[in-house]
Amino acid sequence: GAGVSQSPRYKVAKRGQDVALRCDPISGHVSLFWYQQALGQGPEFLTYFQNEAQLDKSGLPSDRFFAERPEGSVSTLKIQRTQQEDSAVYLCASSSSRLAGTDTQYFGPGTRLTVL
Amino acid sequence: DQQVKQNSPSLSVQEGRISILNCDYTNSMFDYFLWYKKYPAEGPTFLISISSIKDKNEDGRFTVFLNKSAKHLSLHIVPSQPGDSAVYFCAAKLRYGNKLVFGAGTILRVKS
Numbered sequence: 001g002a003g004v005s006q007s008p009r010y011k012v013a014k015r016g017q018d019v020a021l022r023c024d025p026i027s028g029h030v031s032l033f034w035y036q037q038a039l040g041q042g043p044e045f046l047t048y049f050q051n052e053a054q055l056d057k058s059g060l061p062s063d064r065f066f067a068e069r070p071e072g073s074v075s076t077l078k079i080q081r082t083q084q085e086d087s088a089v090y091l092c093a094s095s096s097s098r099l100a101g102t103d104t105q106y107f108g109p110g111t112r113l114t115v116l
Numbered sequence: 117d118q119q120v121k122q123n124s125p126s127l128s129v130q131e132g133r134i135s136i137l138n139c140d141y142t143n144s145m146f147d148y149f150l151w152y153k154k155y156p157a158e159g160p161t162f163l164i165s166i167s168s169i170k171d172k173n174e175d176g177r178f179t180v181f182l183n184k185s186a187k188h189l190s191l192h193i194v195p196s197q198p199g200d201s202a203v204y205f206c207a208a209k210l211r212y213g214n215k216l217v218f219g220a221g222t223i224l225r226v227k228s
Contacts, residue, residue, distance in 0.1 A: 004159070031214060042120075042205050042218030043160070056215065091159055095214075104150070105216060107159035 002026075004108035006092050012114045013082045021077045021111045025094030032075050033105060034067055035091040043091050049075060082115045089113075119143045120208050122219035131228045135193040139206030139219055142187065146208040150216065151180060151191045154203045163204075164191070196226045 005024045013019050025032050031050055035043035036059075045059040051072035060067070064083075069075040079086055089110040097103035121140045129135045137151075147168040152160035166173040166180045166189070173180050179192045193200055203223050207216040 033215065035216075035218075040220070042122075042207075042220050043216075044218070045215040048214055056213075059215070093159075104162050104165065106162065107152075109157070109159045 004092055004094055004106055006090075006108040006111050008111060009109060010112050010114075012116065014116055015082060015084060017082050017115075018078065018080045019082055019113060021079075021090050021113070023075045023077070023092030023094075023108060025073065025075070025092070026096075026106060027073075029094035029096050029106075030072075031095045031097060031103070031105075032069055033093040033095075034075070034077050035093065036061075037089040037091055037110070039088075046077070046090075079113075082113075084115050087113055087115045118220075119146075120206055120217050120219040122204075122206055122222050124222050125220075126223040126225070128225045128227060129196045131198055131226055132195045135191075135196045135200065135224055135226065137191040137193075137204050137206075137222050137224065139189045139191075140187060141189075141208055143208070143210070143217075144187070145210050145212075146217075147211040148209040149180070149182060149189050150207045150209075151178075152205045152207060152218075153200075154205060154221070160205055193224075196224075198226050198228045200224060201226045 034046040037043040048056040049069040064080045066078045091110045092108045093105040095103040150165040151163040154160045203221045206219040
């Protein structure tokens with residue numbers, strides 16, 4: 001595809017439910033990032049993959065959050081036992097470089113998660 | 117601990133005039149800075165970037181200035197157009213890392 005796509009675009013969950021958010025990066029992009037954006041704030045880093053390897057998960061807020069990218073392309077962010085404070089927009093970004101350089105990250109449209 | 121700060125939540129500018137959006141940072145290990153633009157219900161779109169070895173980068177109507185001693189950068193849009201109305205995020209990357217650290221954003225409204 002031409003850009004990063006995410007699904008679903010909107011998700012409403014009852015507190016305690018598990019959710020799975022999908023990201024399709026730009027074809028051939030090596031690096032993939034997940035960010036969380038609360039209302040009125042900038043995106044905050046959650047985790048980073050280089051191909052299928054999760055190299056940084058320092059931003060995951062709790063062990064209820066889990067991300068995977070098993071084949072080095074599509075990624076899934078899973079949140080178990082959702083809480084109201086998990087309500088946010090979850091953004092996925094990809095970039096072509098595996099180097100810690102100046103490569104631009106391209107963002108998807110995000111998934112807006114609302115936990116009731 | 118906000119390492120990247122955008123102290124102006126909003127800015128209103130007349131069409132054709134200059135828009136200046138500001139950003140301050142605290143971590144001297146940031147070596148690359150970016151500006152993203154975001155429309156409602158869309159993801160952030162890359163606008164322009166600057167490396168810490170430069171003090172200016174220009175792309176069409178957009179110019180980013182970096183003042184390392186003041187740990188300050190700004191985005192100038194000249195001339196401003198109604199289609200520039202959006203939320204603008206400043207972001208920074210550490211020298212040895214890949215993740216971006218974002219400011220809270222500034223809402224720009226360009227009035228026609």
